[in-house]
Amino acid sequence: MFDCVALVGATGAVGRIVLDQLHSRHFPMKRLRLLASARSAGTKVRFGDQELTVELLEPSAFEGVDLVIASTPDEVSAEFAQWAVDAGAVVVDESGYWRMDPKVPLVIPEVNPDAVDHHCGIISSPNCSTTQMVVALAPIHKAVGVRRVIVSTYQATSGAGLAGNVELESSTRAALDGQIHPPETFQHPIAFNLIPQIGSEKHQGYTSEEMKMVYETRKILGDDTIAVCPTAVRVPVAIGHSESILVETRAPLSVERARELWNAAEGVTVVDDLTNRIYPMPRDCDGRDDVFVGRIRQDISSENGIAFWCVSDNLRKGAATNAVQIAELLARKRAAKQLSV
Amino acid sequence: MFDCVALVGATGAVGRIVLDQLHSRHFPMKRLRLLASARSAGTKVRFGDQELTVELLEPSAFEGVDLVIASTPDEVSAEFAQWAVDAGAVVVDESGYWRMDPKVPLVIPEVNPDAVDHHCGIISSPNCSTTQMVVALAPIHKAVGVRRVIVSTYQATSGAGLAGNVELESSTRAALDGQIHPPETFQHPIAFNLIPQIGSEKHQGYTSEEMKMVYETRKILGDDTIAVCPTAVRVPVAIGHSESILVETRAPLSVERARELWNAAEGVTVVDDLTNRIYPMPRDCDGRDDVFVGRIRQDISSENGIAFWCVSDNLRKGAATNAVQIAELLARKRAAKQLSV
Numbered sequence A, B: 001m002f003d004c005v006a007l008v009g010a011t012g013a014v015g016r017i018v019l020d021q022l023h024s025r026h027f028p029m030k031r032l033r034l035l036a037s038a039r040s041a042g043t044k045v046r047f048g049d050q051e052l053t054v055e056l057l058e059p060s061a062f063e064g065v066d067l068v069i070a071s072t073p074d075e076v077s078a079e080f081a082q083w084a085v086d087a088g089a090v091v092v093d094e095s096g097y098w099r100m101d102p103k104v105p106l107v108i109p110e111v112n113p114d115a116v117d118h119h120c121g122i123i124s125s126p127n128c129s130t131t132q133m134v135v136a137l138a139p140i141h142k143a144v145g146v147r148r149v150i151v152s153t154y155q156a157t158s159g160a161g162l163a164g165n166v167e168l169e170s171s172t173r174a175a176l177d178g179q180i181h182p183p184e185t186f187q188h189p190i191a192f193n194l195i196p197q198i199g200s201e202k203h204q205g206y207t208s209e210e211m212k213m214v215y216e217t218r219k220i221l222g223d224d225t226i227a228v229c230p231t232a233v234r235v236p237v238a239i240g241h242s243e244s245i246l247v248e249t250r251a252p253l254s255v256e257r258a259r260e261l262w263n264a265a266e267g268v269t270v271v272d273d274l275t276n277r278i279y280p281m282p283r284d285c286d287g288r289d290d291v292f293v294g295r296i297r298q299d300i301s302s303e304n305g306i307a308f309w310c311v312s313d314n315l316r317k318g319a320a321t322n323a324v325q326i327a328e329l330l331a332r333k334r335a336a337k338q339l340s341v
Helices: A013-024 A074-086 A113-118 A128-144 A162-176 A208-221 A255-264 A316-340 B013-024 B074-086 B113-118 B128-144 B162-176 B208-221 B255-264 B316-340
Strands: A002-008 A029-036 A044-047 A050-053 A067-070 A090-093 A122-124 A146-154 A201-203 A227-231 A241-249 A268-270 A291-298 A305-312 B002-008 B029-036 B044-047 B050-053 B067-070 B090-093 B122-124 B146-154 B201-203 B227-231 B241-249 B268-270 B291-298 B305-312
Touching (some): A002 A013, A002 A074, A002 A316, A013 A029, A013 A044, A013 A316, A067 A074, A067 A316, A090 A316, A113 A316, A128 A146, A128 A208, A128 A241, A128 A268, A128 A305, A128 A316, A146 A208, A162 B162, A201 A208, A208 A227, A227 B305, A255 A268, A255 A291, A255 A305, A305 A316, A305 B227, B002 B316, B013 B029, B013 B316, B029 B050, B067 B074, B067 B316, B090 B316, B113 B316, B128 B146, B128 B241, B128 B255, B128 B268, B128 B291, B128 B305, B146 B208, B201 B208, B208 B227, B255 B268, B255 B291, B255 B305, B305 B316
Parallel strands (some): A002 A029, A002 A067, A067 A090, A090 A122, A146 A227, A268 A291, B002 B067, B146 B227, B268 B291
Antiparallel strands (some): A241 A305, A291 A305, B044 B050, B146 B241, B241 B305, B291 B305
């Protein structure tokens, strides 16, 4: 049980879902406080039958807080996380800022729960595209070893927050009416279009979003030899990231065995029956917490490869759900420790 | 110069563009006739300053015709092509029916123009997804050899004809209004969604569309050792297929050399400046005849690989333009033959 939990970024696309999940999953805490920037401070937000007022995110705000769940831009996290740690809190952070810091565990509870034991006050939740891919890869890696991953993403506009979905809707309406709607959130018009760039230019022609999928995958799976070639693309879908993945394994892996591994894996749901036109699609995964896997087939271009299609709600397992699951893991460890004392 | 050209399927999405191109490219012919099924026969269609009446597609319709350009479903082509050949015509066919017939050349004029010399009356134009990919792969194959291709597609609704675009628009309007619009042309709702199935189940979990990309690529490039792992996905975009492609080559290939090869290649336009957010997107390729290549970068997961992003108007280079270019090639060969006699 935590005495006081602070949710930073409570009014954002992900923060709202964290709030829902803390309530619906009966998160063990005595008190919840909501923190946000000056723009949102003062807003009233429902939490079950309570009405909470969003407080200003400032150094003194963390007094008495023992757990922070934060969904903010990188630059915000860079500043406030230390305030929280200095006040004695543990921060579960969804931003990209701390993820590759060697002192910060990068955690998916189904994959590397023990990594939370070695934190210095901050625990990171991975990038949305990485999380769903690694949830799917982890059982394969454990069974036969992942050698190489080639992944092309089809990423929803909500990955850019509430503004992304507002722009998808308003620009689509405009396009249907033959109007021009200048892009603001995205680099280019997203209505009935694709944008093959997410994030900024980072490394040898790859974007920051793409390189997250390389580095974070290796860190979470604890294997720096895993090779990843990612292509990240924004698509005109509101919620649910999809990924076309080809995984090359160190040892042979049949489709039947892959399906068994996924059926047994926590957090994975297999939706795979091409004959009956059944496979994961964003519209079916919206609002669900699992990672959905389908179109499972042998790679016909290499010896040891499996091709598959993976969809997950980017705001949930890709963000809010994973953060809340990390917090639950901390709560369980805390309870076990209190019992053993 | 052809005496009489017949366009079969003149009222379809591709047929309309063939008609435009025959006019705008001043195709060398004395007379054009339009043929279609009973549903469209009798329709009046503009061709330059003429008004042509669509005639019924039947065996006797090919009398006096020396060239046929056809854009019809497979089952229609299976029947009429022999009528045309029996009447002495050469058929340039866009359907999938004849493509893998060993007696039928499968032609992309920039890639394998000499293949047209060995036909028995029918010449096939490849599948839209295959065409743009092979136009991009051909200069690389010629220079260093293509060993393996991993491709994920982002295919426009117009690949399913006019009905596909009607459904995209009407279902998107319905979704914006909170209405349900049952799918008819596609297997599932396409508005703000992705459908990871194009065509029917064909081979070991791959669809017919995917296997076309395997078999047709090998046939056009004349190399059965090329390995292809395709994933074909329908996206809510009206016109322009996009492809995320990783090509593994037999010999090393630098990004600079790949860019040089593409800059020199007929039918390819390089659009590649990530720093300035410039890359091919469907909305920019709509109505253009080239294959657009960008996001060119070294594969960071293998020794000899190049990753890139490829977009082309699926109704043009993917269908109408390629067929008209094949017809133009036949016209040039015919003219050369007449001169040499």
